[in-house]
Structure formats: C-alpha cells, structure tokens
Amino acid sequence: MTSETTHSGSAQMAYTTLGRTGLRVSVLGLGGGGHSRLGLSTGGDEANAEAVVRRGLELGINFIDTAESYGTQSAIGRALKDVRRDEIVLSTKKWAGKVGEFLTPRQMAEGVEQSLRELGTDYLDIFHMHGLQMGEYDYVVGEIVPELQAMxxxxxxxxxxxxxxFNADSSHEMLSRAVGEGCWDVIMVGLNMLNPSAGRDVLPAAAEAGVGTLVMFAVRNALSRPKRLAEVVDQLIDEGKVDAASLDRTDPLGFVLVGGGADGGASSVVEAAYRYCRWRQGVDVVLTGTGDVDHLASNVESILRPALPDDILARLDDVFGQVDSVSGS
Ligand SMILES: NC(=O)c1ccc[n+]([C@@H]2O[C@H](COP(=O)([O-])OP(=O)(O)OC[C@H]3O[C@@H](n4cnc5c(N)ncnc54)[C@H](OP(=O)(O)O)[C@@H]3O)[C@@H](O)[C@H]2O)c1
Structure with a gap:
C-alpha cells in the first residue's frame, strides 16, 4: 500500500489510492452501518449522527460509506451540505433481494435515485450491490449490472x-468469484484478527486485478467486547479451528497488548484490530463504525500508528491463521 500524510484538522490523516478507481481516500473510512449506524441504533439521535460525520471530516476522513438500509444517508447528506462535493468520496449500496423476490433493474435504479436525494448529491462515487451471496450473483451480474452501467x-x-x-459467507465464496469479474471496481470484504482468510483468498487477487479494497468488521463486537470475544474463541476451539493450548482462554488476545503501547505494541484490543487491518497487504481503506466522537478520534490515532510488531503478527497467525468460519459479530 502506498500512502501519504497530510495535515487536516487536529489529526494527520494518511491517504492512499483506491485501486484502479484512482480515487484518493483516507486510510480510515467512516461507516454509517454496522451495529452503531452512527449511533442511531445505540440511542443517539440524528444530530449526534451528523456530529460524528463532521468530526470525521475534521480528522481528515474523506471516505464515507452508507447504504439505503442503514437509515443514515439523510444524516450524512445534512452533515455534508456545506462541504465541497469533490473533497468527499461517497459510497452507498442496496440489496438485490433474494431468489424468487429479486428487485427489478428499474427498482434498483429507483434506489440509486433515492440515495442521490438523501445524500444531497447528483453523483455517487461508488454504488455497491449490498451483501451479495452466490445464489444471487448471476441474476445481479446479468440483469442489474447493465442498468447500473447505464447510470x-x-x-x-x-x-x-x-x-x-460476511456473517453468512465468512470464507468469501462470493468475492472470490467477483474479484475477477471485471465489472466491480471496488469490493468490501470482512477481515479481522480472528478471521484473516481474506488476506489469503481475496486481497491478493484484488491487488492483481487493480480492484480497490474496503475492509469491514475490523472490530465489530468480538474485538470491542471481552465477553463476546470469549464466546467466539470458545466456539473456534470447539470447532477445532483454534488450538486451546495456543492461548489463554481467560484473556485470549492479551498477547497483542505486550508492552502496553510501548515498543510498537497496542494499548487496547480495538487499537490492535484497526492497525492489524490497515497494514495487511492489499488493503486500501479500513472502515470504522461508531456513534461516538471520542471513539472516532481514538480510531484515527490507532490507524495512524505503525504495523503491529512482527512477533505479535506471527503469534496471531499461529493462533487464528486457519480460521475462516467466524465474522467476529
Ligand atoms: N455487508 C456489508 O455491506 C456491510 C456489513 C457490515 C458493515 N459494513 C460497513 O462497514 C462499516 C464498518 O463496520 P462496523 O460498523 O461493524 O465497524 P467496526 O469498526 O468493525 O465495529 C464497530 C463496533 O465497534 C465499536 N467501536 C468502534 N470504535 C470503538 C472504540 N474506540 N472503543 C470501543 N468500541 C468501539 C462500535 O461501537 P461505538 O458506536 O460505541 O463506537 C461498534 O459497535 C459499517 O459501518 C458499514 O458502513 C458493510
């Protein structure tokens, strides 16, 4: 990954190029979905959601991802209303529906128009098919993509x-096919310290094809809540994917905090999680989802720190390197 840094607001954000799109994007992107949906699903109001977006801009974030189904397009549109359009890279998406109840191409086009209205813009930088699974793939490429190409x-x-x-396709069956298709300029892939399989099965092929890569699920629940981490680790041990002898079940990721922030170690699991994703070969942008401006500022600091030390990366690979069965939700 090549990147440069520039001063913006109080932080010194780093920027990179999003594959063959040529778009210049911050290495941390703000996600309007996930469990937080900019705080709208965790008790925050619309004003807070807008404040999170504005804080992201102050911190140098220029990549913002949302989706029709998140209910955050309008808040993002309001937060951006006084910002020059060409200074922001906007990414949104829509579900195709399921076998037997697919959206028509016309309905998909209407979704694009709705996204444009809610975001208050006349173009989208990236429009994604949302959460596509193999059973839907042929219909989408054959029927929906031509409509989107017309747009x-x-x-x-x-x-x-x-x-x-990623919850249902944690081994990347769909993206393993999509990456070579030619019509997709950008992919969004699940990757985290517990399931690094995208580093083997998707990212090298994306780099080879010049496809831009956005990482989701860097933290999710398992890497922000110790109780959930313990449950996921127990599941992996039960499934035989992780060797119980390779970690301390009472503190499974304690080893990533060795040095407590000194000597290149991380001071928290969340920090380690974002750093881990940013520095994986082939990753362009890591998304962070939050409804909390302090979390956002802290995540910007994390993403700007160097790669985790080699010995910690080797231990992570030793413990979780073969996992492809969990998403970390
Ligand atoms: N299939 C798809 O297309 C798909 C699926 C999932 C996600 N996405 C996209 O990817 C984005 C990122 O995914 P995600 O939202 O799950 O992001 P994430 O960054 O992996 O995890 C977000 C979770 O971590 C918590 N968190 C964040 N920073 C924290 C901190 N410093 N300390 C403690 N907890 C922290 C958040 O809670 P707080 O609000 O309390 O900070 C939230 O619960 C989404 O927003 C969405 O745009 C796409």
Whole structure:
C-alpha cells in the first residue's frame, strides 16, 4: 500500500489510492452501518449522527460509506451540505433481494435515485450491490449490472462495487468469484484478527486485478467486547479451528497488548484490530463504525500508528491463521 500524510484538522490523516478507481481516500473510512449506524441504533439521535460525520471530516476522513438500509444517508447528506462535493468520496449500496423476490433493474435504479436525494448529491462515487451471496450473483451480474452501467454512462455513478455478507459467507465464496469479474471496481470484504482468510483468498487477487479494497468488521463486537470475544474463541476451539493450548482462554488476545503501547505494541484490543487491518497487504481503506466522537478520534490515532510488531503478527497467525468460519459479530 502506498500512502501519504497530510495535515487536516487536529489529526494527520494518511491517504492512499483506491485501486484502479484512482480515487484518493483516507486510510480510515467512516461507516454509517454496522451495529452503531452512527449511533442511531445505540440511542443517539440524528444530530449526534451528523456530529460524528463532521468530526470525521475534521480528522481528515474523506471516505464515507452508507447504504439505503442503514437509515443514515439523510444524516450524512445534512452533515455534508456545506462541504465541497469533490473533497468527499461517497459510497452507498442496496440489496438485490433474494431468489424468487429479486428487485427489478428499474427498482434498483429507483434506489440509486433515492440515495442521490438523501445524500444531497447528483453523483455517487461508488454504488455497491449490498451483501451479495452466490445464489444471487448471476441474476445481479446479468440483469442489474447493465442498468447500473447505464447510470454510470449518465454520470450518476462513478464506480461499481460489491460487498459480501460476511456473517453468512465468512470464507468469501462470493468475492472470490467477483474479484475477477471485471465489472466491480471496488469490493468490501470482512477481515479481522480472528478471521484473516481474506488476506489469503481475496486481497491478493484484488491487488492483481487493480480492484480497490474496503475492509469491514475490523472490530465489530468480538474485538470491542471481552465477553463476546470469549464466546467466539470458545466456539473456534470447539470447532477445532483454534488450538486451546495456543492461548489463554481467560484473556485470549492479551498477547497483542505486550508492552502496553510501548515498543510498537497496542494499548487496547480495538487499537490492535484497526492497525492489524490497515497494514495487511492489499488493503486500501479500513472502515470504522461508531456513534461516538471520542471513539472516532481514538480510531484515527490507532490507524495512524505503525504495523503491529512482527512477533505479535506471527503469534496471531499461529493462533487464528486457519480460521475462516467466524465474522467476529
Ligand atoms: N455487508 C456489508 O455491506 C456491510 C456489513 C457490515 C458493515 N459494513 C460497513 O462497514 C462499516 C464498518 O463496520 P462496523 O460498523 O461493524 O465497524 P467496526 O469498526 O468493525 O465495529 C464497530 C463496533 O465497534 C465499536 N467501536 C468502534 N470504535 C470503538 C472504540 N474506540 N472503543 C470501543 N468500541 C468501539 C462500535 O461501537 P461505538 O458506536 O460505541 O463506537 C461498534 O459497535 C459499517 O459501518 C458499514 O458502513 C458493510
């Protein structure tokens, strides 16, 4: 990954190029979905959601991801209303529906128009098919993509993307196919310290094809809540994916905190989680989802720290290197 840094607001954000799109993007992107949905699903109101977006801009974030289904497009649109459009990279998405109840191409086009209205813009930088699974893939490529390509011709969409359903497709079956398809300029892939399989099964092929990569699930629940981490680790041990002797079950990721922030170690599991993803070969942007401006500032600091030390990366690989069966939710 090549990146440069520049001063913006109080932080010194780093920027990189999003694959063949050529878009210059912050290495940390703000996600409007996940469990927080900018705080709208955790007790925050619309004003707080807008404040999170504005704080992200102050911190140098220029990549913002949302989706029709998140209910955050309008808050993002309001937060951006006084910002120059070409200073922001906007990414949104829509579900295709399931076998037997697919959206028509016309309905998909109406979704794009709705996203444009809610975001208050006349073009989307990236429009993704949301959470696509293998059973839906052929319909989407055959019927929906041509409609979206017509919208590209009309200047309403700059680049097409596809995101996986990581909870249901934790071994990246869909993206392993999509990455070589040619119509997708950008992919959104699940990756974290507990399931690093994208580093083997998706990211090298994406780099080879020049496809831009967005990482989701860097932290999620398992890496922000110790109780959930313990449950996921127990599951992996029960499934035989992780060797119980390779870690301390009472503190499974304690080893990533060795040095307590000194000597390149991390001071928290959340910090380690974002750093881990940023520095994986082939990753362009790591998404962070939060409804908390202090968490956001802390996550910017984390993403700007160097890669985790080699001995910690080797231990993570030793413990979790073969896992492809959990998402970390
Ligand atoms: N299939 C798809 O297309 C798909 C699926 C999932 C996600 N996404 C996209 O990817 C984005 C990122 O995923 P995600 O939202 O799950 O992000 P994430 O950054 O992996 O995890 C977010 C979770 O971590 C917590 N958190 C964040 N920073 C924290 C901190 N410093 N300390 C403690 N807890 C912290 C958040 O809670 P707080 O609000 O309390 O900070 C939230 O519960 C989404 O927002 C969405 O845009 C796409």
């Amino acid at each position: 590209q011709q009309a200047g309403k969409i700059r680049f097409l993307g596809v995101t996986e359903m």
